[in-house]
Amino acid sequence: MNNMTINGVNSQTFVCSNIRRSEEFYTKALGMKVLKRTVHHNDAHLPVVTFGFEQFPGEPKRTETVTYVEWNPIFYMMPEKGFVDPDATKDGVANPRVGDPKGRWGAGTNHHLALHVPNRNGLLKWKRRLTDMGIHCTGPYNRNYFHAIYLRDPDGAIIEIATSEPGFGHDEAVLGSKFCPQPEENLVGGRSELAVASETWPHDCSTITSDYAMRGFHHITSISSNAERTEKFFVETVGLHLIKKTDYLDEKGGTHYYYACDDDLSPGSVLTFFGLPNYAKGRLGTGLTHHFTLEVENDAALADQRDRLIKSGVEVSGIQNAVYSQQFHFLDPDGHICAVSTPSDFTIDEDADSLGQSLCLSEEHEADRTEIERAAALRPAPTPRLPD
Template sequence: MPYRTSGLHHVTAIGGDPQRNADFYLRTLGLRLVKTTVNFDDPGTYHLYYGDESGRPGTLLTFFPWPDAPRGRLGTGQATTTAFSVPEHSLGWWKRHLEQAGVSTGEVLQRDDEDVLPFRDPDGLQLALVAHAQGDPRDPWDTPVVPGEHAVRGLHSVTLSVSREDATAGMLTEGLGLTFAAEDHNRFRFVAGDGGPGATVDVLVTPDAPRGLVAAGTVHHVAWRAPDESTQAAWREELVERGVGVTSIMDRRYFRSIYFREPGGTLLEIATEQPGFTVDEPLLELGRALKLPPWLEPDRAQIAATLPKLDLPRENNPVSA
């Protein structure tokens, strides 16, 4: 396997009301909105990117929020849990913080020597906070609502739910260059590189579960990192030679992308690490203005008129916070 991802790039989910979505991820989870743009394939809806200060790959959870979207159904053929990495011994603080914000949480679980706190966002998206015993060196986005000592460091892992694991495992190892790391009953862990936060995927085998329905409150796709465009192009050719149905390379403005489905049904993406989110606005102003790619700029007035008004909390801007 000549091409190996170094870890997760982002996870994209479908939400409902965009204001409720922004309030939850900015105020309750303490992330930063690093880009306010639109779904390039459907410009009538926002595409909101949440992450650390600069939106580094591996910290990003993004949303297509459709106000009238029907509720999805969790099941096989999709990513069913998105987990964030937080400091060790911080889950007590997070449990109190979430419950004070009206968010119901599950009991803290222990999995692979990590403490896991499950909960859901307002649209029912299944999330978790994972306190990694070996720590996470990534710098957090520090806000008055969620102080840095407890703040999210970035993505920890995703869980793919499948009816059987063999073909999915083959795609993860042979198509993405991951390695098998652990097995716990019906859960199989695969890692990129040395593993750890931001480089982990769990495959959960639930043969009797219904097929998932991707709509509000579910993950749309999971993106993995490619270092540059030339690697991505060669990687794409290798996938094509392997018989994988993969898209052409798409310009997503802040990265380049290819998409394909793993055999279990989950839509995967390989995204480049560059050019990043400061390509069209300065670091200190990320996320505050509606940004459109050049090919949509002629339709700016029409697009802006169709989007709901979005009020961002002061914490999203370090100058005015």
């Protein structure tokens, strides 16, 4: 593909077992705000909450969002193919298979979402705040192109908080033109884990101040079992820029490739893949990402991107009305669910200054509001149909 139409990253969608607990984590611990409370466009039995970032004067508008879909049974696996196809979603919710609902990251799944703070002092303030709240963090680690700490959401999904400094350009003149080995002191076995663990901010950080509040996404990282195959797919077929080829810092022999959606390499527009050859396949479920979504500017660009993927032999879904955007899904070479959408508009059913204050339902579901609200409050498990 010669003409890149992907403008950036739109969102990352996780699966959780208790959406109210996830909401408390994002709003009270991470200081983000609820933008929308609704249900999944493919099945109203699935509650959905979307979180957004504060906007600060003089800074770029942050449109990326974090979405959580609730799958609450303790004894049923999530549908194997996720919540992508409308008919398959309804069937999977109505007829779940008995088993462990927890996800397991591996080849063909996401590994973590990295949120963005401007500098290392902000990173240390987050470490102090979160550890004081009883939330376990590791880091800060020097990742050569940024510094980062790591934590888990209430279901175990890995969340990274990363700085924008020092950036991707300090070790090569043309980004992505060569393999850039990591300094030995950054690699597992070469760094001092004790020194890393001991560093934190010396003062109380119980109040989130503007200097270290979240600034949106930094990047999204997934797992590839074949780095070269993934590179060919995301560069030649999807249309991203390869901007960095380097070592995976936490596993000897692994690689870490970075891709950008835009030319300015801004945090929030970057996808990365750990290259772990022949790594075991992951499994969708709670405590894991369901999919990430790339963004195009309008309906015409969405249709164009879908047509181009089809011409390249990629199996894609139909374009779906997801209420707040139009979107379609596709799979990467390892089977990871990806999506492309138009920009999200959460003001179509709520005023901009009162987003997230009520349960918003489409006209299709409004007639069932009482039942939906009752089901969300009680959170019943699915009831599979008995075999004929």
